[in-house]
Amino acid sequence: MTEMVVAARASAPAAGRWGAAPPQELLERLKDYGQEGAFAFWDELGPEERDHLIRDIESLDLPRIDRIIRCSLRSQGAPVPTVEPVPESSVSTVDDRTPEDKERWWRRGLRAISEGKLAVVLLAGGQGTRLGSSDPKGCFSIGLPSRKSLFQLQAERILCIQKLAAQCTDAPGSTVQIHWYIMTSPFTDEATRKFFETHRYFGLEPNQVTFFQQGTIPCVSPDGRFIMETPYKVAKAPDGNGGVYAALKSKRLLDDMASKGVKYVDCYGVDNVLVRVADPTFLGYFIDRGVSAAAKVVRKAYPQEKVGVFVQRGRGGPLSVVEYSEMDAAMTTEINQTTGRLRYCWSNVCLHMFTLDFLNQVTNSLEKDSM
Structure with missing residues (x-):
């Protein structure tokens, strides 16, 4: 721009x-x-x-925007901080687990869902521009014979999990409802709502779907100055997937989840046709490990694949993601001599699980930073 x-x-x-x-x-x-x-x-x-x-x-929240701009400018051209590969102990490969483990996680996850402890957050603020469409990505049909959209495929997965979870309840004939929170943007909100209304929420109950808009931030030039959309309007863009934390807080949706008895939150991106929404195995594993946050990962297919990878910041430090654009050739191609795999191989595919307590901690810290 x-x-x-x-x-x-x-x-x-x-x-x-x-x-x-x-x-x-x-x-x-x-x-x-x-x-x-x-x-x-x-x-x-x-x-x-x-x-x-x-x-x-x-x-505009000028202090917050200024912090974002300064952080972005500092990172341009800066070397990647010292990182280490994700420890093998932090990654659990489902295929390497026993059938008993997988069955235990599956049942534990379904039980938690049947008790109303899981909510699902969908990151759906983007338009399908790269797909040749100005519609929200979730409205896009990927060419299946059924012509089902991404939204429909994901809604039907939720319906399926609800039926499976209902079989785990102690009361025969009872129903299970998973609440679906869908993050839109100012550019996709109206079209997304109309798409769901037109398709009668794909079989879901309207009251189990909540739409909320992510925030926007000003577009800036390479030197950090505001770009003007018109002489009297600052150009703005959605604040990215990371905007979900502030949006959940400002819309009081974390309070809404708590009032519904939610303990765990499945969060994912809309443009993944293979996503297992509300995956009981992932949830059961998450509960079993007793952690605050987890992510599904996929092993990189080849060194130059354009995906961010999980790393450990310093020895024993926190896990985070390094984007492929930040990785030099040496880091991209480095081999783990013990495993024979790429040393940095676990790619981020935007499939996360959080505890509600963790999300409250993150959003509260953001609120303090903006004061």
């Missing part, structure tokens, strides 16, 4: 209630963050446009 340049009008508009200059206090705030360029076209704006620009800027 490039900055927009607009030709000056032939005659200057009336000053309006803001006068000939922008509000001094707001201008000084923007100068503190190096963003006074947002007022570059003030003299060419009409009264209503000036009002729109003022409201637009006042709606």
